[in-house]
Amino acid sequence: MGDKPIWEQIGSSFIQHYYQLFDNDRTQLGAIYIDASCLTWEGQQFQGKAAIMEKLSSLPFQKIQHSITAQDHQPTPESCIISMVVGQLKADEDPIMGFHQMFLLKNISDAWVCTNDMFRLALHNFG
């Protein structure tokens, strides 16, 4: 049978859950982070669930919608899962922007949490 490997199933479930929460009510994202989690958001570092949630809750848009173009999942040597997402998003009435995001997921007490999260918009206006 062509069943997807378990890490792909877990990874894609997580991704779906994450963006659904993010788009509908991102204050609910707390459950996926722990005190050891790190977020790098557009180059800024945040450590710990509280700091991360503060950042995400304070992002300056009312409406947000993510659309995933591609996602890749791999198991890591330490039984974690690394997931990479490439897609587009639209915040309020702004033009659509590309983004990419990477998550490291770990199973702690039977729940998959995110220990590392790195987000970047795909802006191409360097120099």
Next chain:
Amino acid sequence: MRKFRSEWSQGDREGYQRRHDVSEEPHTSCSWRGNQRREHVVTPPLQEKDSSDSPMASAVEFKTYVDQACRAAEEFVNIYYETMDKRRRALTRLYLDKATLIWNGNVVTGLEALANFFDMLPSSEFQVNMLDCQPVHEQATQAQTTVLVVTSGTVKFDGNKQHYFNQNFLLTAQTTANNTVWKIASDCFRFQDWATI
């Protein structure tokens, strides 16, 4: 109207590019220019984290730990793309034996498969514009020092059309008394091609 661009991004977007202008001093402990012909990425050993109780001390330590890990990551990234572009046959030396690469959705596992893959891949010209990195907390990795790195930029294969790309690496460190050797455990590469609006 792009009002949210600046609000999304209070971080250091130009930082990586600025640091790698030719005229600037590199801020890693060994000059990256001198290491261009290395086949492995070796850095000074990462300092052990003390188990201190003071939150202030641990915040400072954490930041130091992050900085060290990120400097190692930057050095790694420079060597990786240099090797990819100019010494392609040496590239697999930067991977662990059981490393996996996913290249635009194609899974490549193990050194032999990686060697074949890189052999078939046309010659490349990479330009990295952005780098982010995070150390992975020991809770997640059972004491093996691990760093996550995300890069993005542009690449041309065989002198053809330029593509935007994103790549992420999971690097693990093998530490001895004298140095730390970094290798790739996981690698994931994708083009980020634009739908023209």
